[in-house]
Amino acid sequence: xxxxxxxxxxxxxxxxxIQIRRTLREEINGQMLVPGQKLPSEDELAARFxxxxxxxxxxxxxxxxxxxxxxxxGVGTFVALPHLERDHTRLTSFLESARQEGLEVAVHVxxxxxxxxxxxxxxxxxxxxxxxxIRVKTLRFISGVPVTVHDAYIPYRQFPQLLQDDLQxxxxxxxxxxxxxxxxxxxxxxxxxxxxxxxxxxxEVEEGFPILYKERTVYLDNGTPVEFTYCYxxxxxxxxxxxxxx
Amino acid sequence: xxxxxxxxxxxxxxxxxIQIRRTLREEINGQMLVPGQKLPSEDELAARFxxxxxxxxxxxxxxxxxxxxxxxxGVGTFVALPHLERDHTRLTSFLESARQEGLEVAVHVxxxxxxxxxxxxxxxxxxxxxxxxIRVKTLRFISGVPVTVHDAYIPYRQFPQLLQDDLQxxxxxxxxxxxxxxxxxxxxxxxxxxxxxxxxxxxEVEEGFPILYKERTVYLDNGTPVEFTYCYxxxxxxxxxxxxxx
DNA sequence: TTCGATGAGATGTGTAGACGTCTACATACT
DNA sequence: AGTATGTAGACGTCTACACATCTCATCGAA
Numbered sequence: 001x002x003x004x005x006x007x008x009x010x011x012x013x014x015x016x017x018i019q020i021r022r023t024l025r026e027e028i029n030g031q032m033l034v035p036g037q038k039l040p041s042e043d044e045l046a047a048r049f050x051x052x053x054x055x056x057x058x059x060x061x062x063x064x065x066x067x068x069x070x071x072x073x074g075v076g077t078f079v080a081l082p083h084l085e086r087d088h089t090r091l092t093s094f095l096e097s098a099r100q101e102g103l104e105v106a107v108h109v110x111x112x113x114x115x116x117x118x119x120x121x122x123x124x125x126x127x128x129x130x131x132x133x134i135r136v137k138t139l140r141f142i143s144g145v146p147v148t149v150h151d152a153y154i155p156y157r158q159f160p161q162l163l164q165d166d167l168q169x170x171x172x173x174x175x176x177x178x179x180x181x182x183x184x185x186x187x188x189x190x191x192x193x194x195x196x197x198x199x200x201x202x203x204e205v206e207e208g209f210p211i212l213y214k215e216r217t218v219y220l221d222n223g224t225p226v227e228f229t230y231c232y233x234x235x236x237x238x239x240x241x242x243x244x245x246x
Numbered sequence: 247x248x249x250x251x252x253x254x255x256x257x258x259x260x261x262x263x264i265q266i267r268r269t270l271r272e273e274i275n276g277q278m279l280v281p282g283q284k285l286p287s288e289d290e291l292a293a294r295f296x297x298x299x300x301x302x303x304x305x306x307x308x309x310x311x312x313x314x315x316x317x318x319x320g321v322g323t324f325v326a327l328p329h330l331e332r333d334h335t336r337l338t339s340f341l342e343s344a345r346q347e348g349l350e351v352a353v354h355v356x357x358x359x360x361x362x363x364x365x366x367x368x369x370x371x372x373x374x375x376x377x378x379x380i381r382v383k384t385l386r387f388i389s390g391v392p393v394t395v396h397d398a399y400i401p402y403r404q405f406p407q408l409l410q411d412d413l414q415x416x417x418x419x420x421x422x423x424x425x426x427x428x429x430x431x432x433x434x435x436x437x438x439x440x441x442x443x444x445x446x447x448x449x450e451v452e453e454g455f456p457i458l459y460k461e462r463t464v465y466l467d468n469g470t471p472v473e474f475t476y477c478y479x480x481x482x483x484x485x486x487x488x489x490x491x492x
Numbered sequence: 493t494t495c496g497a498t499g500a501g502a503t504g505t506g507t508a509g510a511c512g513t514c515t516a517c518a519t520a521c522t
Numbered sequence: 523a524g525t526a527t528g529t530a531g532a533c534g535t536c537t538a539c540a541c542a543t544c545t546c547a548t549c550g551a552a
Contacts, residue, residue, distance in 0.1 A: 015505060035469070041532055052507045057533090065311075067431060070467050073533055074514035081469025185313060188488045192438040192456035192481030210438035210456050221316045223281065223327030235438030242434045242488050261535060287502060298537045303503090319503055320544030 008049055016051050020059030023049075028068055028079055039069070039077040104143050109167050110202075111137035114156055121153045124217050124228040132156035136167055139202055146203050147237045152229040173218075176226060184221035190214050190240065195232075203234050210235030254295055262297050266305030269295075274314055274325055285315070285323040350389050355413050356448075357383035360402055367399045370463050370474040378402035382413055385448055392449050393483045398475040419464075422472060430467035436460050436486065441478075449480050456481035 008019045027033045039045070042060075046053040060077060063069045071077050113135050122129045133153045140148040152172060154162060158181075165175050173183045195209040203209075214231040233240075254265045273279045285291070288306075292299040306323060309315045317323045363371065363379045371379065379399045386394040398418060400408060404427075411421050419429045441455040449455075460477040479486075 017505080043532080052509090054508090055506060058505085067469075070469075071533065072515080074531080075516075076532060078468070080467075184316075190436060190458065190486040190488065191484070192458035192479070194456050208454070210440050212436065212438035212458075221326075222324065223313075223316075233438070238437070240436040242436065263535080289502085298539095300538090301536060304535085317503065318545080320501080321546080322502060 008051070016049075017055050017058035020045075020049055020051070020056060021062055024059065024063060025068065028063075033079050035079050035081045037079050038075075039079070041076065106141040106144075107168055108139045108141070109136070110139055110149075111135060112163050112167055114163070117153065121228055124215075125153065125155055125225045127155060134159065134162050136162075136172065138167070142237065145234075145237060147234050149199060149202050149232040150229060151231070152227055154227050155225075158226065172227065181220055181226060183218055183226070186216055186218045188214055188216045192235070193232075199232050203232070205234060212238055212240065214240075254297070262295070263301050263304035266291075266295055266297070266302060267308055270305065270309060271314065274309075279325050281325050281327045283325050284321075285325070287322065352387040352390075353414055354385045354387070355382070356385055356395075357381060358409050358413055360409070363399065367474055370461075371399065371401055371471045373401060380405065380408050382408075382418065384413070388483065391480075391483060393480050395445060395448050395478040396475060397477070398473055400473050401471075404472065418473065427466055427472060429464055429472070432462055432464045434460055434462045438481070439478075445478050449478070451480060458484055458486065460486075 008016055008023075024033070024039075033039065039060075040048065042053050042056050045056045049056065060069060064071065067080055069077055070080050114132055115135060116130045117125065117127050117133045119129050121127075121133060122131060125133065127133070132155075134156050136150075136152045136154070138150045138152075139146055140150060154172070159176070159179060162175065176183060191213045193211045193213040195203065195205055195207055195211045197207055199211060200207045200209060203211075212233040212235055214229075214233065216227075216229045216231060217225055218227040218229075219225050254262055254269075270279070270285075279285065285306075286294065288299050288302050291302045295302065306315060310317065313326055315323055316326050359381050360378055361381055362376045363373050365375050367373075367379060368375045368377060373379070378401075380402050382396075382398045382400070384396045384398075385392055386396060400418070405422070405425060408421065411424075413421075422429060437459045439457045439459040441449065441451055441453055441457045443453055445457060446453045446455060449457075458479040458481055460475075460479065462473075462475045462477060463471055464473040464475075465471050
């Protein structure tokens with residue numbers, strides 16, 4: 001059962017609804033609340049946490065659209081059946097997700113340069129053709145096997161110092177955040193293709209080998225594009241999982 | 247500018263926050279509010295709509311995580327720059343999206359049968375191996391070109407009448423809804439592969455041609471799986487777009 | 493001129509309560 | 523037995539208010 005002694009920290013900076021959300025999430029992950037089980041009613045939770053019912057609802061709301069809980073009007077709030085792949089809609093980087101699965105990951109920088117944007121890159125980044133962009137091209141290995149060629153373009157004007165950063169060990173999105181920009185959304189376009197000569201050589205496969213080709217545009221929360229990337233993944237070593245909602 | 251005479255229908259069944267959401271969405275789509283523009287403050291909107299501020303916030307919230315608006319703490323709420331591909335995270339079927347783009351779409355049913363579930367299908371649908379499932383295999387054409395082979399498995403117990411439905415013209419998800427089940431979430435796994443013999447023949451390409459291979463599991467809102475599909479897409483005619491958030 | 497404090501205005505968080513609607517179940521009536 | 527009809531409990535919507543926090547422009551002092 002749920003601990004009755006759950007006490008929120010009302011004085012410090014963390015909003016109560018976030019503490020509630022975290023508490024519930026932990027109780028689900030920790031099996032104190034199991035799939036299918038009905039949560040205490042909102043009134044009851046409000047009393048237990050010592051907050052108002054609206055605050056409880058606010059805490060529950062995020063877990064609902066994360067898919068961890070679901071409501072039945074007039075009946076109650078329940079723990080959803082587990083999805084192993086629940087979180088994959090969220091933006092996570094290649095490095096994060098591979099490392100989370102305990103895989104050995106390595107990144108080699110193939111190119112890091114400033115150059116004028118070509119037509120397609122300029123279009124995606126909403127720049128004029130010829131405006132300067134930073135190009136960061138990398139080859140990524142999992143367990144020693146080359147899996148992905150990454151060719152990223154970033155507006156130079158926005159990150160003039162970017163090439164001074166540790167591109168080998170830090171993820172680009174971390175670097176953006178360190179400049180105060182928060183990545184909010186990414187659009188990915190996926191196709192199946194054959195490996196061309198360069199790609200085949202880098203990924204250590206034959207020409208014509210199946211490649212999962214991906215173009216990605218990354219946006220900030222106000223809709224400004226900050227990165228456009230071409231991405232070539234070895235078909236036999238790379239599987240992309242996507243969760244769609246509603 | 248925003249119309250001052252916006253009047254909500256307080257007596258009828260539609261919640262105020264939904265009416266507010268709809269009003270704002272229309273004003274954005276109709277260019278009365280343009281990208282980058284600041285909305286009136288929440289207090290102002292509350293006064294204008296004749297509701298409390300919390301209700302305005304509730305109406306705005308959905309538009310925020312749809313990406314149509316964004317907030318800057320202490321500054322205001324703004325219309326986000328347009329994304330052409332804004333809605334692609336939402337679950338839309340192949341038929342819907344192709345038709346929306348004005349393409350000619352056709353579906354041929356290759357197989358419709360009841361059979362015992364194999365291991366992988368049973369696993370994905372959370373059934374015992376050997377339990378009955380319905381198999382619906384289709385070939386889909388866009389503008390007369392075969393683009394996708396779809397091989398879907400549905401628990402027989404849940405939809406015993408399914409094969410009586412018009413599989414050629416109705417989408418499976420519509421059929422589920424007509425039985426009172428609402429599709430809530432889908433997990434897709436994507437790889438690049440080569441076409442095997444059967445697939446090549448159906449899609450009218452050579453063996454070895456690049457194929458975007460997709461496995462998909464579809465869930466209801468309580469987490470019950472209702473459909474597992476193998477999906478083979480011609481690499482040169484099929485491009486999948488995915489939007490990831492946060 | 494520059495720097496810092498101040499304050500207005502905006503969003504962020506939280507409360508207490510009211511009333512509506514839906515579901516499930518029990519009870520009473522036919 | 524079967525069908526209505528309550529009714530309790532749970533979520534759904536909404537209000538009016540209070541205070542916290544953030545941002546930015548402005549004004550004054552160094």
